[in-house]
Amino acid sequence: MLTIWGRNNSINVMKVLWVCDEIGLAYRRIDAGLQHGVVDTPEYRQMNPNGRVPTIDDDGFVLWESNAIVRYLAARHQRDDLLPREPRSRADIERWMDWATASLTVGMTPLFWQLIRTPTDKRDPRVLAQATIDAERCMRLLDQHLALHEYLSAGRFTVADIPVAAFVQRWRSLPMTHPALPALEAYRQRMLLRDPFRANVVQSLS
Numbered sequence: 001m002l003t004i005w006g007r008n009n010s011i012n013v014m015k016v017l018w019v020c021d022e023i024g025l026a027y028r029r030i031d032a033g034l035q036h037g038v039v040d041t042p043e044y045r046q047m048n049p050n051g052r053v054p055t056i057d058d059d060g061f062v063l064w065e066s067n068a069i070v071r072y073l074a075a076r077h078q079r080d081d082l083l084p085r086e087p088r089s090r091a092d093i094e095r096w097m098d099w100a101t102a103s104l105t106v107g108m109t110p111l112f113w114q115l116i117r118t119p120t121d122k123r124d125p126r127v128l129a130q131a132t133i134d135a136e137r138c139m140r141l142l143d144q145h146l147a148l149h150e151y152l153s154a155g156r157f158t159v160a161d162i163p164v165a166a167f168v169q170r171w172r173s174l175p176m177t178h179p180a181l182p183a184l185e186a187y188r189q190r191m192l193l194r195d196p197f198r199a200n201v202v203q204s205l206s
């Protein structure tokens with residue numbers, strides 16, 4: 001049985017729940033993180049010394065780091081359509097997932113924390129302004145890529161879309177002014193046709 005630790009309003013947990021539903025996997029989810037606690041207990045730290053979510057236990061195999069979990073589940077269930085074995089196709093997909101962690105989060109994490117988790121009078125306008133610029137730069141890059149491609153990689157839905165589209169949805173839901181990026185919006189609408197995306201990623205921000 002697959003067990004997933006993590007609150008379902010964490011973007012990194014959402015990615016794991018999304019891939020599970022794409023594959024059709026049954027799982028048990030245990031709330032952990034922020035108000036749910038759990039992540040500071042010695043038992044949890046033994047599984048995940050970062051004290052972060054998500055963590056999974058798949059029949060005794062423990063894994064943390066959301067993108068690694070997404071790739072592991074696709075590979076374990078032989079979903080070559082989601083994660084091909086051919087090295088170049090695979091590298092292209094992994095590249096987008098790494099980019100989501102290395103570049104998209106630079107703006108998106110402070111932007112989300114400033115706008116959603118920080119009371120208005122405690123916000124830092126400089127942090128907010130820089131995060132807005134950083135996030136928009138990435139969204140414009142995506143818009144340019146998606147003007148020529150329906151999906152990020154391989155011409156079809158793959159695990160590359162999971163972290164990136166989760167961030168796109170979060171960015172689009174933030175209470176701020178968004179520039180018109182038609183290809184990016186068309187991509188988001190394409191994702192909205194997928195039940196696993198709507199079920200796990202589209203939710204009010206908290």
Ligand SMILES: N[C@@H](CCC(=O)N[C@@H](CS)C(=O)NCC(=O)O)C(=O)O
Nearest residue numbers: 010011012033034052053054065066
């Ligand atoms: N790179 C890690 C980041 C994990 C992470 O920072 N998770 C956040 C939630 S999105 C977390 O655990 N925050 C603290 C908490 O929820 O208690 C991953 O992708 O799994």
